[in-house]
């Protein structure tokens with residue numbers, strides 16, 4: 714294969730996107746419960762060559778609801794559940810601050826996404842899809858030029874059509890999916906189509922076909 718495959722990166726929100734959200738915060742590994750199909754979706758992305766990273770507000774740390782040890786336990790559980798599925802999350806970028814801390818990493822501010830851009834040495838992020846269930850996630854994504862994807866799980870499961878339309882109005886280029894599972898299928902399906910179109914074009918050129 715002469716073609717160099719591009720660096721594929723996808724950024725996922727955590728609570729409400731990968732695992733079930735809770736109004737009283739996910740405070741322990743026991744409370745970290747995957748949304749049906751979400752881990753399988755991450756495994757598919759990983760196996761297709763996508764680097765999967767998480768960007769998550771964890772103000773429960775700043776509020777003293779749990780500590781770093783517990784946060785690490787949640788992420789160990791996530792990766793332990795992913796491993797038998799053939800999946801992995803490459804890195805978790807989190808904001809540990811409470812809103813009143815005035816940090817730059819709490820979404821909708823772009824600090825976490827900027828850290829990801831630096832970590833992976835990306836000049837720009839227009840080829841990077843980012844997935845979340847809230848306006849905050851989508852605004853942080855747009856602030857660095859990523860592709861915004863809403864999943865209708867977590868907080869977005871409660872939105873009616875008018876609520877979704879309001880998000881579309883505030884987030885240019887928004888794509889809406891039922892869940893992380895359907896997001897992954899759409900992303901990988903679009904990628905397969907691009908490759909088969911490119912192969913068909915290659916064959917047409919090789920056979921000396923006239924351009925349409």
Ligand SMILES: [Zn+2]
Nearest residue numbers: 808816818819
């Ligand atoms: Zn922060």
